[in-house]
Amino acid sequence: MDDRVWLAALRATGTAELPHDIATAEARLAAASGAGRQLVPVDLPQGPGWAMTWRDDVAPELESAGSPGTPSANPVIVLAACLRACWTDSAAPLYPGGETTIEHVTQVVSALGVVQARRAVNRLLWWGYLTEDSGRGSVRLGPRVALWSEADIAYLRAEYDLLPRDRTE
Amino acid sequence: MSALFDSLPAARRLEVMSAVAAVEAALHPVPAREFRALAEPTLRPVVEQVLARSGRVLIEAGGGYLSGYADDVSAELVGLGIGVLPATQRAVLAMVLLLSVAVPRAEGRLALGDLWTRSRPVSPDMLGRESELAPGTIDSAMTALRVADLVKDVAGGVVPGPQFRRLTDAAVSHLFEELILLAEPQGDLALSIKRLRAMRAAGNREEQR
Numbered sequence: 001m002d003d004r005v006w007l008a009a010l011r012a013t014g015t016a017e018l019p020h021d022i023a024t025a026e027a028r029l030a031a032a033s034g035a036g037r038q039l040v041p042v043d044l045p046q047g048p049g050w051a052m053t054w055r056d057d058v059a060p061e062l063e064s065a066g067s068p069g070t071p072s073a074n075p076v077i078v079l080a081a082c083l084r085a086c087w088t089d090s091a092a093p094l095y096p097g098g099e100t101t102i103e104h105v106t107q108v109v110s111a112l113g114v115v116q117a118r119r120a121v122n123r124l125l126w127w128g129y130l131t132e133d134s135g136r137g138s139v140r141l142g143p144r145v146a147l148w149s150e151a152d153i154a155y156l157r158a159e160y161d162l163l164p165r166d167r168t169e
Numbered sequence: 170m171s172a173l174f175d176s177l178p179a180a181r182r183l184e185v186m187s188a189v190a191a192v193e194a195a196l197h198p199v200p201a202r203e204f205r206a207l208a209e210p211t212l213r214p215v216v217e218q219v220l221a222r223s224g225r226v227l228i229e230a231g232g233g234y235l236s237g238y239a240d241d242v243s244a245e246l247v248g249l250g251i252g253v254l255p256a257t258q259r260a261v262l263a264m265v266l267l268l269s270v271a272v273p274r275a276e277g278r279l280a281l282g283d284l285w286t287r288s289r290p291v292s293p294d295m296l297g298r299e300s301e302l303a304p305g306t307i308d309s310a311m312t313a314l315r316v317a318d319l320v321k322d323v324a325g326g327v328v329p330g331p332q333f334r335r336l337t338d339a340a341v342s343h344l345f346e347e348l349i350l351l352a353e354p355q356g357d358l359a360l361s362i363k364r365l366r367a368m369r370a371a372g373n374r375e376e377q378r
Binding site: 003004005007008009011012013031032034035036037054055057058059060119122123126 | 183186187189190191194195219220221222223224225238239242243245246249251252312313316317
């Protein structure tokens with residue numbers, strides 16, 4: 001598969017397995033950079049992989065023209081609850097973190113007035129912020145979370161106590 | 170191909186990359202005035218060249234620009250099973266397109282330029298009446314299509330979502346041909362499409378010899 005088709009496939013699927021040889025890996029990294037992207041290591045169920053994000057110098061800024069838009073409140077609240085449930089030790093790395101159940105997250109966010117939490121979970125799964133163990137009703141943080149900068153994670157770490165959690169625990 | 174991009178000063182290269190990021194990430198068309206690389210006719214081809222590196226093309230839409238998959242690349246991805254919707258989602262989306270776009274277009278009430286902005290809303294009830302799919306199947310397919318921005322809710326039902334503005338002209342033509350084949354497979358237009366496709370396939374085989 002040539003680089004442009006490989007990059008198009010990565011856009012469509014969100015993640016790719018690491019190539020088996022270093023020469024191909026280097027070629028993919030260079031091709032991504034030429035297209036304004038960088039490849040970030042992520043953990044996939046089948047092993048180590050890559051997710052693709054913008055190079056730091058070209059990333060679209062939120063609320064500028066051409067930004068992807070701001071999500072509505074419910075997915076943000078549900079993601080916050082998932083972060084808290086999957087990232088139980090704020091001193092540890094955020095990603096890949098542990099897993100939680102959709103039932104638990106629904107319970108946490110319903111106390112904050114969020115109904116139809118499953119719909120928000122579906123959006124987060126589609127966007128790649130969560131991944132799901134199909135059939136088990138559990139979710140983990142997705143590859144898009146692995147793309148967050150150290151500065152973003154430091155901010156989250158500072159505000160860790162504000163992330164929604166089960167108050168009965 | 171990249172010589173043009175590489176010959177630009179660093180500041181211009183950054184402007185090109187910013188425009189690429191905008192048209193790739195935006196939900197709605199990006200006005201050309203917002204990015205110098207889109208507004209300037211000499212820089213726009215460079216944006217197209219950078220997009221091409223990842224199998225994408227620049228698309229004019231709604232007075233601005235978006236990006237989409239190049240036709241040959243989307244065909245290759247489909248061949249690999251990448252980005253293909255499950256059958257029930259495809260069926261529901263086909264019904265939405267048929268009722269909201271193809272029928273009003275055939276009746277002369279929807280201009281080609283207004284396909285994705287003035288389409289007729291389809292109510293879930295209408296979908297249930299016009300298809301053999303169970304209501305639960307339609308609901309779950311609709312949820313997935315909504316999340317993927319392939320349909321969107323408006324007053325009176327759903328219409329095709331913002332992703333349709335990322336289709337190339339060739340992809341839109343192909344889509345309409347498929348809808349004609351679906352709606353009236355033995356009609357004159359459908360038979361003409363089948364003849365044209367057979368001729369094209371024969372031409373391709375001839376070229377490969």
